[in-house]
Amino acid sequence: MNTSVIYALAAAALFGASTPLAKLLGTEIPPVLLAGLLYLGSGIGLVLLRFIRDRGWKKSGLSVREWPWLGGAIVFGGILGPVALMLGLTLTSGATASLMLNLEPVLTAVLAWVVFKENADRRIVVGMLAIIAGGIVLSWPSGQASSVEQSWGGPLAVAFACLCWAVDNNLTRKVSASDALFIAGTKGLFAGLVNCAIGLTLGASIPPLAALSPTLLIGFLGYGVSLVLFVLALRGLGAARTGAYFSTAPFLGAAISIVLLDESVSMLFWVAAAFMMFGVWLHLTEQHEHMHEHQPLQHTHRHIHDEHHQHEHAEEVAPGSAHSHAHLHYPVRHNHPHFPDIHHRHRH
Template sequence: MHSRLTAILIALSAAALFGATTPIAKALLGAMPPFMVAGLFYLGSGIGLGAVIVCRRLARAASAADGSGLRMPELPWLAGAIVAGGVAGPALLMLGLASTPAATSSLLLNLEGVLTAAIAWIVFRENVDRQVLLGMAAIVAGGVVLSWPTDSTAGSGVSGGALLIVLACACWAIDNNLTRRISTADATVIACAKGLAAGATNLGIALAMGAHLPAPQDIIAAMTTGFGGYGVSLVLFVIALRHLGTARTGAYFSVAPVFGVALSLAMWPRAPGAAFWIAAGLMALGVWLHVRERHEHEHTHERLEHTHRHTHDEHHRHEHAFPYSGDEPHTHPHVHLPITHSHAHFPDIHHRHPHKPG
């Protein structure tokens, strides 16, 4: 199992890669329609990760695979994640970006983390502490300030574009919670499957609407951006889901707009308005509250049998039914016996236990 710090750094790295795609997508929208951008982003992700998988297998590095393959009961969860996060989400984002400043769009994407945590808490009953709730409230307040119509933006379509981006965040929040259900599987395989399916769907829609493939340099730029910002980012996000839980991973992922803002202001230099800075302050407060949250209590692990990449830490004290060379981390089916103890933890794949009210 990754340490807490390593898992947090993985989540932040995923956020950095994804956040940087927003201003680049804004620039590419001048050369191609929204569905074309989304399609090429995801195809770049799927094809790039597919190449990684092939190279990994050719190098006979199967033992280094991150987790296990997908099983039949997990395929419906993957399909739902693809529809919500791979088809609807990016299309709504691209349409929203067409009428919303890149810096504003980047900050508004913080709402994905809030909605992710809300669904995890309300629907999947994942524990969310009071401090996380306060952080969510601060991020929501920042989003309201950012999208509230003013005299200077009422007729420019900014608020309409902001609404589309909020809807995109809702789609990705659903995607995140569905992906959490399959987070023990190979993260690269999950991200590759989502990229290929979502890319083909969005590209097909674009072509059916009369769009034409852009210039080769634009295709390369979009697919390269998609490989890093959607592909590698998603691999890291799935790994973080495995070790932090859905709500906490969504919270750390909320820092993605910081990287988007920095890049967008470098690409289109201008002085942001007062609402931008108020929203930025509220969202920064929310992220800070999430980062400093600590959850510790006595808890009981019930018997659990599953497969994922692991090292022999306090939660993995098991025997091996095969010749074991001592190499770690490694992947194989293993059983967790019941144990009661107390330590700081997140609702990861080993700590999805109920909590007493209050």
């Protein structure tokens, strides 16, 4: 299995686990403040982890051209998206919101294919639709409808949140070659501070330490580490495919709930599992190969010397050893299986 696929599925599992783990806390934290604390936990944890890894503060490595992409991702994904979702939840039922959230992978893929010209063949489209169908089945309302008054405002707000996260996914893809810890940590800090400020302004109060500490820890794992893995997956798979794999998060979260919370399994769960497994299988068995040409490209990321990295060093580098530095890719034309990763973003 491709390493990037493992990153994407692991990111989905961690994010999916955050909901049942937060439920295990048994504390009532207002939604906006809870979102802020989860993001804040991810940001603080990843910044500290990066500080320990680099034995001090290290520059981001982002070029001047990349900062606007990261800034846009933070605004859309960390600020506008969560606020729009919380607003939508006050105007519509949770069941309706759950169904609407399945728009995110669709919008992510549409933007990736139409705006950013990412490759998509029939197999990938069908696989994505199967995964989304599984998400819809899993979140389909059962029992009596919520008493929340239904209007167009709520679903539109949730749809706008999905659009914001779709934009975020595609903008983050533009900087995915850079340090994943820095990208995810920066997004977490900004999103956490803004959402916590909004929550406190709305009248919420910081929970006691007994609830605050595990909330921050869940945020670090379910939002922080998950986002790092998501960025690494974007680097190797592109936005549409990563978004499709990440759409398995509700299913994985439900599976974790069954184990941790001893919740019962309905027939809808197994129908959703069948759809998602079929979609993931279609993606895993994808074969995309053709003659393609690489244009000159300069960037920085961790790599080994392979067919795409043929450059010299001032000091000798052991064969097969991974290292990171700014390097230049020279034009080359060849044929081999590939994904729309950071080295294969060519037109078809």
